[in-house]
Amino acid sequence: MNRLRSGGVPRFIVRRLLLGLLVLILVSFVVFAATQALPGDPARAILGRSATPASLAALRKVLHLDRPVIDQYLTWIAGLLHGNLGSSLAAQEPVTKLLAPKLVNSAVLVLISAVVSIPLSIAIGSWAALKREKIFDTVSSNLLLVLAALPEFVVGVVLVILFATTVFNVLPGVSQIPPGSRPWNDLSGLVLPVLTLVVAVAPYVARIMRASMIEVLESDYVEMARLKGLPERTVLVRHALPNALGPVFQVIALNLAYLAGGIVVVEYVFNYTGIGSALQDAVINHDLPVVQALAMLIAALYVALNLLADVGTIVVTPRLRTRL
Amino acid sequence: MNPMTDADIAEAGISSAPPPSTRASSLLRRSLRLGRTRLGLILVSLLVLLAIIGPYLAPYGPSTPVGAPNSVPGGKALLGTDYLGQDVLSRLLYGGGSILVMAVIATALGMIVGAAIGLLAAYSRNVLDDVLMRGMDVIMAFPQIMLALVAVAIIGAHSWVIVTAIALTTAPRIARVARGAAQPVVERDFIACSEAMGVPRWQILATELLPNTLGPLMVEASLRVTYSIGVIAALAYLGLAPDPNGANWGTMIQENQIALVVQPWGVVAPIIAIALLTMGTGLIGDGIARTAAGIDRARGGE
Numbered sequence: 001m002n003r004l005r006s007g008g009v010p011r012f013i014v015r016r017l018l019l020g021l022l023v024l025i026l027v028s029f030v031v032f033a034a035t036q037a038l039p040g041d042p043a044r045a046i047l048g049r050s051a052t053p054a055s056l057a058a059l060r061k062v063l064h065l066d067r068p069v070i071d072q073y074l075t076w077i078a079g080l081l082h083g084n085l086g087s088s089l090a091a092q093e094p095v096t097k098l099l100a101p102k103l104v105n106s107a108v109l110v111l112i113s114a115v116v117s118i119p120l121s122i123a124i125g126s127w128a129a130l131k132r133e134k135i136f137d138t139v140s141s142n143l144l145l146v147l148a149a150l151p152e153f154v155v156g157v158v159l160v161i162l163f164a165t166t167v168f169n170v171l172p173g174v175s176q177i178p179p180g181s182r183p184w185n186d187l188s189g190l191v192l193p194v195l196t197l198v199v200a201v202a203p204y205v206a207r208i209m210r211a212s213m214i215e216v217l218e219s220d221y222v223e224m225a226r227l228k229g230l231p232e233r234t235v236l237v238r239h240a241l242p243n244a245l246g247p248v249f250q251v252i253a254l255n256l257a258y259l260a261g262g263i264v265v266v267e268y269v270f271n272y273t274g275i276g277s278a279l280q281d282a283v284i285n286h287d288l289p290v291v292q293a294l295a296m297l298i299a300a301l302y303v304a305l306n307l308l309a310d311v312g313t314i315v316v317t318p319r320l321r322t323r324l
Numbered sequence: 325m326n327p328m329t330d331a332d333i334a335e336a337g338i339s340s341a342p343p344p345s346t347r348a349s350s351l352l353r354r355s356l357r358l359g360r361t362r363l364g365l366i367l368v369s370l371l372v373l374l375a376i377i378g379p380y381l382a383p384y385g386p387s388t389p390v391g392a393p394n395s396v397p398g399g400k401a402l403l404g405t406d407y408l409g410q411d412v413l414s415r416l417l418y419g420g421g422s423i424l425v426m427a428v429i430a431t432a433l434g435m436i437v438g439a440a441i442g443l444l445a446a447y448s449r450n451v452l453d454d455v456l457m458r459g460m461d462v463i464m465a466f467p468q469i470m471l472a473l474v475a476v477a478i479i480g481a482h483s484w485v486i487v488t489a490i491a492l493t494t495a496p497r498i499a500r501v502a503r504g505a506a507q508p509v510v511e512r513d514f515i516a517c518s519e520a521m522g523v524p525r526w527q528i529l530a531t532e533l534l535p536n537t538l539g540p541l542m543v544e545a546s547l548r549v550t551y552s553i554g555v556i557a558a559l560a561y562l563g564l565a566p567d568p569n570g571a572n573w574g575t576m577i578q579e580n581q582i583a584l585v586v587q588p589w590g591v592v593a594p595i596i597a598i599a600l601l602t603m604g605t606g607l608i609g610d611g612i613a614r615t616a617a618g619i620d621r622a623r624g625g626e
Contacts, residue, residue: 019458026462034478145360149606151554153561154599157577157591165585261467265558279470280562283477291477299465 013311020307027299028080031292032073062087080296086289090282095293099275103297106267106274108183110259112190113197118252121202125209125248126241132214141210148203152262156196156269163192177273193270200262201255208251213244246313253309257302351539354615361611367604371597375424378417386410386418386571394580394587403589406580416593418571420601422483423560427552430487434494434552435545441495442502443529443537446510457503460496468493469555476564483566490555494548501544505537539616546609550602557598573598 051059060066067075079086085095124144128137147155163171172189183190216222217240225235267276275294282290355361383402384390389409390400397404403412445456463471472489479485509515510533518528559565560574568575573594580590 019461022458023461023465026458027465030462031474034474145606145610146603149550149602150599151558151602153558153574153577154554154595154602157581157595158599160581161584161588161592161595166588258467261470264467264469264473265562268562279473283473284563286477288477291474295466295470295474298467298470302465302467 009314012314016307016310020303023303024300027303028077028296029073031295031299032076034288034292034295059089076292085293088282088287088290090285090287090290095289098290099278099293099297102273102275102278105177105183105272106263106276109190109193109197109263109267109272109274110256113194113201113259114256116194117198117202118205120198121205122209122245122248124202125206126213126236126244128206128210129213129217129244130236137210140206144203144206147199148207150199151265152196152200153265153269155199156192156266159192159196160269174271189270189272193266193272196266196269197259197262200266201259204255205248205251209244209248212247213240216240216244219243250309250313253305253312257305257309260298260301260305351542351612351615351619354619355608355611358611358614360607361615364604364607364609364611367600368608371420371601371604372424374417374597375420378420382411382414382417384411384414386415387569388414394583394590396587397589403593404587406576406587406590407583408579412576412580412590412593415571415576416573416597419573419576419594420597422566422570422572423553423556423574423598424601426483426487426490426556427549430490430556431494431545431549431552433487433491434548435498435541437491438495438498439502439534439537439541440529442499442504443506443533445499446503446506447525447529447533449510453503457499460499463492463496466493468551469558472555472559473562473564476559481559481564481566481568486556486559486564486566490552494552497548498541498544501540502537505540506533509533509536539619543609543613543616546605546612550605550609553598553602553605 076086083096085099087093088095088098091098124140128140131137162168171191172186174189177183177186177189221243222235222240225239226232230239263274264276264279266272267274268280271277275297278290279294281287282294356365387410390411391405391409393405393407393409395401395405395409401411401413403416406412406415441456441460445453448456466474468490471493472486475485475489515528515532518532557574560572561578563575563578565572565575576594577591577598580587584591
């Protein structure tokens with residue numbers, strides 16, 4: 001980081017933006033190379049052995065396979081930048097039209113999960129730090145450790161077993177959203193997918209929050225604030241909490257990025273109509289244009305959130321700025 | 325080409341001995357003093373044992389029909405039958421092996437490649453460092469399961485594809501840790517000393533840098549095994565196991581989820597197996613991490 005000494009925050013942001021762009025370009029190479037890596041003739045690999053020569057030729061034209069590789073890449077990238085992601089091979093529909101409503105559904109799912117899990121995990125982490133080594137801390141720390149180790153689909157299926165079938169049959173275990181409908185039209189269908197994602201994310205954020213809060217509570221300025229005679233409430237809310245949040249910011253952004261991948265499995269568990277189950281579907285059907293579009297989309301989201309994490313951490317932690 | 329002798333070095337006042345490092349075996353031994361590490365080890369040992377000797381104990385073959393589909397426990401089938409009338413207990417006993425073998429190989433491959441890249445990057449201190457780590461960033465731009473899905477979509481759900489995809493996504497995360505741990509070590513005198521003595525680069529990396537980064541690497545490795553198991557089981561759950569009809573805990577959960585209300589054991593049994601396994605690796609990882617942090621703190625206080 002000492003390389004950045006002369007530039008300060010704006011220069012740091014520009015550098016990170018350029019780096020993010022570079023990563024995205026490299027990612028696009030990888031995703032594009034995916035079509036090239038198909039063994040033999042991609043058109044035949046997609047359509048199978050029984051394909052007629054006419055349909056093979058048609059598909060080659062759709063995929064621009066009759067042109068040089070560089071041309072193919074540039075056409076694909078240009079289309080991508082214009083929002084033209086090609087046509088789904090399975091649905092015979094433009095990818096954008098196919099994915100747009102599902103993207104909205106997934107975004108709703110991720111946003112609600114974030115809105116629920118972030119304050120919850122910050123509260124749990126802070127409370128555990130305040131009650132360090134007491135019963136709440138011990139129980140929550142061990143519980144979070146165990147929950148963090150469970151794969152999301154295991155959490156999801158366990159929730160289905162508990163709340164949608166045998167034990168308490170109170171919630172729907174399937175959250176399929178009919179075409180034209182919106183996820184918020186049936187809130188009960190959102191409960192279990194959201195809960196699964198919350199369980200997947202909260203342990204990490206809460207554990208970092210606890211560690212960060214413990215460090216802050218032991219710091220000189222918190223002791224100073226207490227010695228000044230400030231009420232404990234003020235000490236915690238005005239002095240300790242804002243400082244403890246700095247390192248947590250990065251973890252939150254990383255976990256949001258992680259949610260972008262986590263929804264693939266969670267949406268499948270609940271048959272939720274989103275980009276995650278669309279990806280599973282496309283993979284099973286070898287629908288490459290859809291796989292490419294989703295890979296680029298999720299990678300872009302991932303890069304953007306990582307960028308946000310780095311910039312956000314610098315902004316909320318003035319201490320780090322002086323080190324730039 | 326005249327390597328310094330030990331006496332020269334002693335005269336120059338430079339110690340050629342590496343700093344006292346936490347040896348991997350001692351870190352492991354110390355971490356076993358914690359109850360959680362022991363509990364984790366017991367869980368993992370039980371599950372590994374189950375996966376290894378399970379096929380010999382199974383009352384039926386994994387694909388032998390033994391009764392009506394989705395029949396409840398009792399009679400011939402101790403845990404009932406699945407959606408095709410196969411014995412749930414037998415499939416449970418057969419179903420852990422492939423997940424475990426693939427997870428261990430994938431994590432080990434990712435560790436080797438990641439550690440090599442991370443150490444090389446830290447040691448080079450030049451443009452190679454940037455090139456290697458930006459390359460790692462590109463791979464890390466994909467969530468782990470995403471890259472595995474894309475690879476499977478293109479090539480197919482073969483074991484080697486899944487193992488390679490997981491190793492490939494594990495490597496950059498290991499590389500980051502290795503580089504971070506090696507960076508302060510690279511600046512130490514004993515490295516400069518080895519360079520001056522003409523020790524080959526690979527030997528410096530393998531015998532001087534690597535042992536000094538093993539602590540953080542082991543913490544990361546235990547975390548990665550947990551994730552690898554999760555991703556491999558999740559792929560099987562998504563219908564992308566190498567053998568789509570074979571006995572596999574992830575596949576079992578997917579197949580029997582529809583009949584959950586009638587015959588929960590087809591889902592509950594493999595769920596318990598996966599949960600205990602990942603909890604076990606998670607507990608071991610936490611034990612090692614706590615021990616390593618404790619050693620660091622003690623050293624900082626010296």
